Amino acid sequence: xxVVELAxxxxxxxxxxxxxxxxxxxxENLKEVLRLAPSSINIQPWQFTFIENPELKAELAKVSLxxxxxxxxxxxxxxxxxxDDLDEFxxxxxxxxxxxxxxxxxxxRKTLPESELKNWFAKQVYIALGVGLSxxxxxxxxxxxxxxxxxxxxxxxxxxxSYKPILALAVGYHSEEDRNRVExxxxxxxxxxxxxxxx
Ligand SMILES: Cc1cc2nc3c(=O)[nH]c(=O)nc-3n(C[C@H](O)[C@H](O)[C@H](O)COP(=O)(O)O)c2cc1C
Numbered sequence: 001x002x003v004v005e006l007a008x009x010x011x012x013x014x015x016x017x018x019x020x021x022x023x024x025x026x027x028e029n030l031k032e033v034l035r036l037a038p039s040s041i042n043i044q045p046w047q048f049t050f051i052e053n054p055e056l057k058a059e060l061a062k063v064s065l066x067x068x069x070x071x072x073x074x075x076x077x078x079x080x081x082x083x084d085d086l087d088e089f090x091x092x093x094x095x096x097x098x099x100x101x102x103x104x105x106x107x108x109r110k111t112l113p114e115s116e117l118k119n120w121f122a123k124q125v126y127i128a129l130g131v132g133l134s135x136x137x138x139x140x141x142x143x144x145x146x147x148x149x150x151x152x153x154x155x156x157x158x159x160x161x162s163y164k165p166i167l168a169l170a171v172g173y174h175s176e177e178d179r180n181r182v183e184x185x186x187x188x189x190x191x192x193x194x195x196x197x198x199x
Contacts, residue, residue, distance in 0.1 A: 014070060057071060
């Protein structure tokens, strides 16, 4: 399928059909695609938690603001977390990156205040979200990216120590009753001439 068709097909799903199961192979593919996501200096300051267990998903749904219903309906919830403990993450960097990149990271860490460094980390996690969204539609899966989660409560429930949840992605198949389907609610975007500059 052509990339523009896929971009038109993908939409933020508001109602899922929980009776349709996601093939295991698609879930495994999504894990691998996220692991392969690009990041600045290959820093990979993330963890992706895959939740299929309905009870655990329901517990997280309760602390997901306006997203509760769709998280309960979707068969899979992927939580995107960012490295939050810099000393712990230093060990990850030193054990997984070549020395040249470790040195580069160390110079960035020395220069940036902690809040800016963490902000830079978070930007990398958003890149992985974009990669995940594209992968889902390419596999024929529907999804909803969600910032509307209570990250601190997610962290407690998931018992994450050094990574902080900042985003979630509900994945499954849309319900025919979903009013946000592109056939019902056409895509709304700014005009190409406003956002694309070709020189
Ligand atoms: C980073 C991010 C966070 C979002 N958070 C939510 C959310 O919490 N709940 C929700 O229903 N949609 C959420 N959305 C969906 C957007 O509202 C949606 O992508 C946007 O309106 C464009 O519509 P489309 O994706 O259907 O084309 C989010 C999208 C992004 C990219």
